[in-house]
Amino acid sequence: MKYTFVLNPRAGVGERKKKMETLIRHYFNATEHQYELVCTRAAGDATQIARESVARGSDIVVAVGGDGTVNETASGLLHSEGRLGIVPGGSGNGVARSFRIPLNQEESIRFLSRPQSRFVDVGMVNGRCFVGVCGTGYDALVGRKFQEFGVRGPLPYFLIGAKEFFQYKSCPYILTIDGKEYSRNALIIAIANTREYGNGAIIAPTADPQDGLLDVCLIDSASKTKVLKMLPMLFNGTINKSPHYFHWRGAEIRVKSAGDEIYFHRDGEPDKNISELHIHIDKGALQICAPPVE
Secondary structure (H helix, E strand, C coil), X not given: CEEEEEECCCCCCCCCHHHHHHHHHHHHCCCCCEEEEEECCCCCHHHHHHHHHHHCCCCEEEEEECHHXXXXXXXXXXXXXXXXXXEECCCCEHHHXXXXXXXXXXXXXXXXXXXXXXXXXXXXXXXXXXXXXXXXXXXXXXXXXXXXXXXXXXXXXXXXXXXXHCCCCCEXXXXXXXXXXXXXXXXXXXXXXXXXXXXXXXXXXXXXXXXXXXXXXXXXXXXXXXHHHHHHHXXXXXXXXXXXXXXXXXXXXXXXXXXXXXXXXXXXXXXXXXXXXXXXXXXXXXXXXXXCCC
16 A cells, blocks of 8 residues: 655644654555655645645555644545545644544554544535534634644643633524524534544534534533533533533534624634634545544
């Protein structure tokens, strides 16, 4: 088989291109596989690299980085013969965690040398894909501030999140899910194809990326004290037991702000402001290398 490794040298904390190249060469030089290493230089590079790699005959295109790199790489592989591999190297690694891909980079590289794969759904929001979660509200604002801050890692993300939490005010939204309309004030609206954001934060405990549906998860405008009490539930997979958590499933979703433009994110990466999100499921659009579902 032929592999293309797409490396994002800026992902995560202290990620060193030379160390990663050494790891890949160590494992793949001992196999009969062909491989190449390509580094991204700017936003959008991974998508183009993935498309060109498949056109040149690569069987597996491996995103080496965080959820943003995974998202870009997957965008170039939709409805193609190319398969997506992941070597986690980001701050949260939500997609890798959701698909039970080893977080240890040596183990994930070893798995890719003898991979198993399956077809999974992806979400589409305003014509662009997300593999894990997209959404709007407080989490999208934190993602934007985190990107602007420039320093990666869990600690800066936590500090930014804590600061914004006490300033953020819930917003009114209109949701349309498979034709049925709901009006809600919300702190967070997450549209989930997979279970978690990253760092173990499970926003959609029942999400299944092979069921042909997206999970719509809403945390309402509860008091700050009540939201803080929900935090352990977010990390132990029981957030859906909270009375302030609302959940629906659907294939076609619209989210409209009743006020200002919407901040939103795709797989944790902030996207441009817009007044309305048009979201739908794209069934079986992506082949991903991941351990089998138990």
